[in-house]
Amino acid sequence: MDLLIFQVPILMVQASLDGILLGILFALIAYGMALQWGVMNIINIAQGDLVILGGYITYFMYLSGIHPALGVIVAPAIMYFVGVGLYKLVINKVVDRDLFISILATFGISILFMQLMNFAFGADVVLANSEFGTTMLFNNSVTLPNSKLFSALISIIFAIGLVVYMKKSKLGRAIRATAQNARAAKILGVDTEKVYAATFGINAALCGVAGALVAITFTIHPYMGLPYTIRSFMIVIIAGLGNLPGVAVSGMGLGVFEEFADYILGTEFRIGSVFLLLVLILVYRRFKLSKKREYLK
Amino acid sequence: MKNNNVIFYAAILIFGVLAPFMLPAFKVQLSILCILIVLALTWNIQGGEMGYNSFGNILFYGLGMYLCASVQVGMFFPLAEWTESGGEKTFLHTPTQFFQGMAFGLLVAAIVPTIVAGLIGYAILGLRGHYFAICTLGLGVAAGEISGGIEIIGAGQGFTTPPFPDVGNLESRGQFFYFLSFIVLVLTFVTVKSVYSTRFRLILNAIRDNEDKAEAMGIQTMKYKIIGWMISAFFCGLAGGIMGGLVGYIDSTDVAFDGREMGVFMVLMAILGGKGTLWGPIIGATLFHLFKEGFWTYFLGWQYVALGVLIVVIVIYFPEGLMGWLREKYPERFGEVVDEADRKAQVELK
Numbered sequence: 001m002d003l004l005i006f007q008v009p010i011l012m013v014q015a016s017l018d019g020i021l022l023g024i025l026f027a028l029i030a031y032g033m034a035l036q037w038g039v040m041n042i043i044n045i046a047q048g049d050l051v052i053l054g055g056y057i058t059y060f061m062y063l064s065g066i067h068p069a070l071g072v073i074v075a076p077a078i079m080y081f082v083g084v085g086l087y088k089l090v091i092n093k094v095v096d097r098d099l100f101i102s103i104l105a106t107f108g109i110s111i112l113f114m115q116l117m118n119f120a121f122g123a124d125v126v127l128a129n130s131e132f133g134t135t136m137l138f139n140n141s142v143t144l145p146n147s148k149l150f151s152a153l154i155s156i157i158f159a160i161g162l163v164v165y166m167k168k169s170k171l172g173r174a175i176r177a178t179a180q181n182a183r184a185a186k187i188l189g190v191d192t193e194k195v196y197a198a199t200f201g202i203n204a205a206l207c208g209v210a211g212a213l214v215a216i217t218f219t220i221h222p223y224m225g226l227p228y229t230i231r232s233f234m235i236v237i238i239a240g241l242g243n244l245p246g247v248a249v250s251g252m253g254l255g256v257f258e259e260f261a262d263y264i265l266g267t268e269f270r271i272g273s274v275f276l277l278l279v280l281i282l283v284y285r286r287f288k289l290s291k292k293r294e295y296l297k
Numbered sequence: 298m299k300n301n302n303v304i305f306y307a308a309i310l311i312f313g314v315l316a317p318f319m320l321p322a323f324k325v326q327l328s329i330l331c332i333l334i335v336l337a338l339t340w341n342i343q344g345g346e347m348g349y350n351s352f353g354n355i356l357f358y359g360l361g362m363y364l365c366a367s368v369q370v371g372m373f374f375p376l377a378e379w380t381e382s383g384g385e386k387t388f389l390h391t392p393t394q395f396f397q398g399m400a401f402g403l404l405v406a407a408i409v410p411t412i413v414a415g416l417i418g419y420a421i422l423g424l425r426g427h428y429f430a431i432c433t434l435g436l437g438v439a440a441g442e443i444s445g446g447i448e449i450i451g452a453g454q455g456f457t458t459p460p461f462p463d464v465g466n467l468e469s470r471g472q473f474f475y476f477l478s479f480i481v482l483v484l485t486f487v488t489v490k491s492v493y494s495t496r497f498r499l500i501l502n503a504i505r506d507n508e509d510k511a512e513a514m515g516i517q518t519m520k521y522k523i524i525g526w527m528i529s530a531f532f533c534g535l536a537g538g539i540m541g542g543l544v545g546y547i548d549s550t551d552v553a554f555d556g557r558e559m560g561v562f563m564v565l566m567a568i569l570g571g572k573g574t575l576w577g578p579i580i581g582a583t584l585f586h587l588f589k590e591g592f593w594t595y596f597l598g599w600q601y602v603a604l605g606v607l608i609v610v611i612v613i614y615f616p617e618g619l620m621g622w623l624r625e626k627y628p629e630r631f632g633e634v635v636d637e638a639d640r641k642a643q644v645e646l647k
Contacts, residue, residue: 043427093613099427100350104564105612111557112605119598226438233431272442278435279421286423 014142015259021148023255025213027248028155029228030235031162032206038241039179039199040095042102046086047232048225049113050204054079054211055128055220056121062128062215069130071212072154076205083204087197095196110225117222128215151213158209162202163244175199227271234278237285313483317468317475324471328543330586331478335485335536336559337566337578339529342489344564345572346498347525348505349422353433354533355560356440357414359553361406361534362541363450366458368405369398369542377449380456392462399542406538407531414530418523425508434556441554456547474543481539485532486579492528493575501525505573557601561608562589569611571620580619 033047044050057078058071090109094102132146166172177185178195186192210228214220235254239246254274261273317324336358343351370379374388390398417436424432450456461470492498500521503511512518541547554560562585570581592603615622623630 043431090609090613097616100430101612101616103350103427103430104568105609107561108605108608108612110605111561111601111608114557115599115601115605230431230435230438237428266446268446269443272439272446275435275439275442279432279439282424282428282432282435283420286420286428290423 010142011263012260015263016256017137017142017144018148019256019259020252021152021255022258023252024152024155024248025210025217025251026228026231026235026254027251028159028206028213029210030232030239030247030251031159031244032203032210033229033232034236034239034241034244034247035175035206036199036203037236039175040091040196041099042091042094043099043106043233044203045103045106045229046110046113046225047106047203047207048228048230049110049117050079050083050207050225051211051214051228052117052220052222052225053082053113054208055215056117056211057208058212058215059121059126059128059220067130068128068212068216069150071128071215072158072209075208075212077208079208079211080201080205083201083207084197086204087200091200092193092196110229114222114225121222123222125219125221126215127219130216145217147217151217154209154213158206159244159248162206171195171198227274230275230278234274234281238281310483313479317472321468321471324468324475325543326586326590328471328475328478328539330583331475331482332536332540332543333562333566333586334579334582335478335482335532336563337570337582338485338489339532340563341567341572341574341578342501342525342529344567345574345577346493346501346505347522348508349522350430350564351433351526352430352556352560352564353421353436354529354563355437355554355556356433357410357530357533358537358540358559359437359440359444359549359555360410360413361537362547362553363444363456364409364534365399365402365406365538366456366541366547367450368402369395369459372398372401380448380450390459390462392464395459395462398459403535403538406534408534410530410534410537411527414526415523418526419519422519422522422526437554437556437560441550441556444554445549450547455549455552458541458545458547460545474539478536478539478543481532481535488528488532490575497521497524502573561604565608565611568616568618571618571622571624574618574620577618577620584619 029047029051033044036042036044054071054075057075058068061071061074062068086109090105091102094105130147130150132150135144135146135149136142137144166176174185174190174195175198177188177190178192178199182192185195211220214228231254235247235250238250238253254277257277258270258274262270265273316327320327336354340351340354343349343354367376369390370376370388373390373394379388421429421432421436444450461473500511500516500518503514503516504518504522508518537553541553544552547553566581566585567578568581569585570579571577588607589600593600596603611618617625
């Protein structure tokens with residue numbers, strides 16, 4: 001227990017600011033999670049590993065001398081095809097099945113990805129240094145790395161871009177129609193198989209963007225994927241499927257929670273507190289629902 | 298039929314007792330096999346019979362492991378100093394102290410997880426379907442992360458369990474742990490089998506098939522779900538306690554709450570053999586152990602790749618497992634009445 005944060009109130013400003021900027025990034029990953037959950041009815045445990053893979057693409061651009069900020073364009077382009085490939089290989093066989101099968105199958109993919117990334121990129125913690133510098137606020141008592149601002153900005157741009165794309169484009173309409181009723185969409189001439197592949201690809205591309213931003217602002221490591229999955233799952237549950245403003249707000253809320261947990265409990269309990277929060281939220285949700293006594297489908 | 302059964306069980310029991318003497322080089326492997334079967338059998342109570350796919354039974358396993366070792370050390374020496382000294386043995390258990398500690402440790406390792414399961418059961422088991430799966434996954438990982446931050450049980454640097462004392466000959470350590478795990482296996486099997494032969498199994502199956510309907514029929518589903526989970530927790534805790542002593546070293550995320558290994562293994566073994574059957578998890582665990590040992594020995598480094606591929610293949614292509622496949626092929630052997638006309642009609646349809 002480190003109660004420094006209560007003695008130095010300016011740290012609360014620091015933690016909130018960090019948390020909000022971090023939360024916007026989480027919300028982007030959660031957006032992809034909500035998309036595939038809503039459209040294909042699968043829960044993808046490998047979500048976090050796709051994020052880390054996107055991060056490694058950016059890291060390699062950084063190593064070969066290209067500015068890592070360009071990773072936010074290259075990583076999603078590559079990750080889209082990784083996503084489509086993954087769909088063609090595995091995911092298309094679990095779409096219509098029980099949710100647990102999708103959980104376990106993607107858990108297997110997650111383990112596979114972890115080890116393959118460990119082989120390919122080594123077990124070191126790495127980051128892609130963007131050299132964006134730091135802004136000092138409030139008389140130099142709050143530090144704000146510009147890379148975090150950059151990451152939040154890019155996340156917002158991609159999220160808004162995707163929302164507009166889903167509303168206006170033909171594929172977006174097809175995806176929304178499939179989410180509402182896959183059978184009806186099929187009858188009306190939508191190639192649902194293609195829609196599913198595109199949805200999973202878009203999700204992977206979003207993970208790629210997020211991964212690039214994670215590599216720039218934080219660090220990446222082959223085994224760091226699962227916390228991102230859990231965070232995005234949690235954000236989607238809090239917000240509810242199909243509630244995009246809710247995803248943004250709960251993402252930021254989770255980011256702030258994490259930063260405060262980091263200061264108050266210590267860094268070693270940070271990930272633990274995230275997972276514990278997930279359990280608490282699910283249990284809270286269960287009691288709330290059981291009071292309502294609604295029929296659950 | 299009855300007579301055949303007695304002979305069959307007697308043969309297995311005799312093999313179990315003689316195994317460490319016949320195959321002295323494989324004592325550790327056989328002990329681990331016993332532990333794996335225990336884990337698969339207990340996971341099957343939730344995942345197979347009850348339809349609650351739990352990733353969180355690893356919580357009880359890890360809890361049992363830490364509790365057993367802590368009690369074993371804490372009964373005689375200051376625990377904090379023990380973990381601080383790490384591998385260097387400043388304290389030595391006498392044989393009496395070791396066995397006394399082990400006995401009390403296993404007692405605690407069995408009872409405390411059972412109580413924990415009972416306490417959290419009401420909150421957690423109210424979740425349905427994938428929410429339950431993700432929640433228990435979170436529970437297991439949270440336990441690992443949190444125990445990795447607690448100083449007194451070794452935090453990140455791990456916890457060395459008391460070494461086996463100098464009694465008997467070189468073989469005695471392996472034999473001791475083998476018989477311990479074999480006894481737990483027999484206990485688990487007898488418990489699970491006798492529990493399955495009562496109304497309890499039917500209630501669990503009713504919960505799996507349609508929980509709302511089961512509740513409407515007047516079954517107190519929550520009570521039975523919690524009891525089922527407590528039985529699992531009891532044996533998982535015991536298995537964890539023994540495994541801690543066998544491995545000799547406890548690490549929060551790599552040994553105790555290892556969601557990437559044990560946590561997935563128990564799910565996979567039960568599914569591989571066929572969930573919802575008594576013998577499925579046992580066969581699945583045996584096959585999986587053979588596969589695992591082969592891969593871990595000859596393709597070290599690629600084991601998680603193989604594991605990931607294995608999970609995907611089993612889950613997608615054989616979700617009913619080996620027993621499910623056999624059942625489809627030879628339904629008569631499983632006591633299912635097959636209508637010949639019906640079967641012919643199906644063949645024609647194909």
